[in-house]
Amino acid sequence: MRYELYYWPNIQGRGEFVRLALEEAGADYVDVARRPGRNGMPAMLTLLGGKRVAHPPFAPPFLKCGRLLIGQTANILLFLGARENLAPRQDARRLWINQLQLTIADLVVEAHDTHHPISVSLYYEDQHRQAKQRAADFTRRRMPKFLGYFEEVLRRSGGPYVLGSRITYADLSLFQVVEGLRYAFPKAMRRLERKAPRTLALHDRVAARPRIAAYLASERRIAFNEDGIFRHYPELEG
Amino acid sequence: MRYELYYWPNIQGRGEFVRLALEEAGADYVDVARRPGRNGMPAMLTLLGGKRVAHPPFAPPFLKCGRLLIGQTANILLFLGARENLAPRQDARRLWINQLQLTIADLVVEAHDTHHPISVSLYYEDQHRQAKQRAADFTRRRMPKFLGYFEEVLRRSGGPYVLGSRITYADLSLFQVVEGLRYAFPKAMRRLERKAPRTLALHDRVAARPRIAAYLASERRIAFNEDGIFRHYPELEG
Numbered sequence: 001m002r003y004e005l006y007y008w009p010n011i012q013g014r015g016e017f018v019r020l021a022l023e024e025a026g027a028d029y030v031d032v033a034r035r036p037g038r039n040g041m042p043a044m045l046t047l048l049g050g051k052r053v054a055h056p057p058f059a060p061p062f063l064k065c066g067r068l069l070i071g072q073t074a075n076i077l078l079f080l081g082a083r084e085n086l087a088p089r090q091d092a093r094r095l096w097i098n099q100l101q102l103t104i105a106d107l108v109v110e111a112h113d114t115h116h117p118i119s120v121s122l123y124y125e126d127q128h129r130q131a132k133q134r135a136a137d138f139t140r141r142r143m144p145k146f147l148g149y150f151e152e153v154l155r156r157s158g159g160p161y162v163l164g165s166r167i168t169y170a171d172l173s174l175f176q177v178v179e180g181l182r183y184a185f186p187k188a189m190r191r192l193e194r195k196a197p198r199t200l201a202l203h204d205r206v207a208a209r210p211r212i213a214a215y216l217a218s219e220r221r222i223a224f225n226e227d228g229i230f231r232h233y234p235e236l237e238g
Numbered sequence: 239m240r241y242e243l244y245y246w247p248n249i250q251g252r253g254e255f256v257r258l259a260l261e262e263a264g265a266d267y268v269d270v271a272r273r274p275g276r277n278g279m280p281a282m283l284t285l286l287g288g289k290r291v292a293h294p295p296f297a298p299p300f301l302k303c304g305r306l307l308i309g310q311t312a313n314i315l316l317f318l319g320a321r322e323n324l325a326p327r328q329d330a331r332r333l334w335i336n337q338l339q340l341t342i343a344d345l346v347v348e349a350h351d352t353h354h355p356i357s358v359s360l361y362y363e364d365q366h367r368q369a370k371q372r373a374a375d376f377t378r379r380r381m382p383k384f385l386g387y388f389e390e391v392l393r394r395s396g397g398p399y400v401l402g403s404r405i406t407y408a409d410l411s412l413f414q415v416v417e418g419l420r421y422a423f424p425k426a427m428r429r430l431e432r433k434a435p436r437t438l439a440l441h442d443r444v445a446a447r448p449r450i451a452a453y454l455a456s457e458r459r460i461a462f463n464e465d466g467i468f469r470h471y472p473e474l475e476g
Contacts, residue, residue: 055334056390056391057337058344068330068333070337072337072340074340075337075340078336079333092306095316095317098310098313099293099295099308099313102312103296103310109347113351117355117356117368117372118368119379121375121379122375130356130368133357133368134355134356137357137359146296149294149296156292
């Protein structure tokens, strides 16, 4: 069955964590709002606010698989992980991967809030002073804490992946986090990467996987930009 | 097997979503950091930073069940839901409950950030001006959006619970959200509650369940206070 991914067409955003899983799995999927020559936005917005949908999503991304409509990034990955062999079958390990994914989700919220600390309804320019304060805290305190945590997780697993030798969707997401942080906060990352060799090794290993490498080189991979979650505003790095 | 819950002893916080599930299930559990006459904090901090733990949690709450150590609130509830009959067995419905719980978690982060928009390392007093801006956005835009969403979910389920007649852990969490928002933003809630009759009916129904009613009346239920997630600072309501 062909998956339908619904997400904003011009950003990586949270949809990218799902795209990476679909790509690594070699799954048959369509990125609805990005279909060439067709405007997929109405279809997305219909499902989002649709009165006929039994389980309406709160926000994109969401994934359609037959009659099933699934929202919330970590939840989509929980579903895909089981179906596409990107998660372990055993309960305790499956919960551990979900736990790591939720910790990554926490980091993603915090990375987003560096440029939108006051309101998602205001432009960055209207909250850039507060953004500077929040970004300073994020790069000085939160990034080291999160990266130190994942480094420790990899130390205990023995690497290269969070579960050891077998890749999971959480590894793909951790790759994306490194990509995003490098784009948004290159100075802070240069400083922190020295202390996170295992996380960087994981990043490089994921990037070199044939399907991921092909995806990253394709037009399907949207470039980072200042509409997404990870944004590069040089002034936020002090 | 007796569950061990590890969470800060003086606040409801995120731990409360787990406490409510354990209480409704009538589960045998110990709230480790709150054991009378014993300081449970060292035990919690040992597990948090412990080098011998295979799956270290990033932050409290976490739950111990035999050798299993589980972190991230929504993940703990996913685990407890299956074991304690607070979630449906069928995959699609189980994912739907997880999806709703993750949306509740998003709301909880935003409620927290109304008083800490810049940094968790700073006191509220050192970011109260920015807090006022963020809280204004939260009460005017985000609270109506979230409450409207849950109201719509209940409209589609037919109520009283998000899945219909059967209670799940997401219903307990939605009860807690109403409690928390009433405490933190009483003015905004008075205005919004008129448009959310189904959500209020769910709240009252949960509050009246025998085990929950007994819990709420007990000393195990910590009162809301200004160290938790839902804090009442009158100046944040303008």
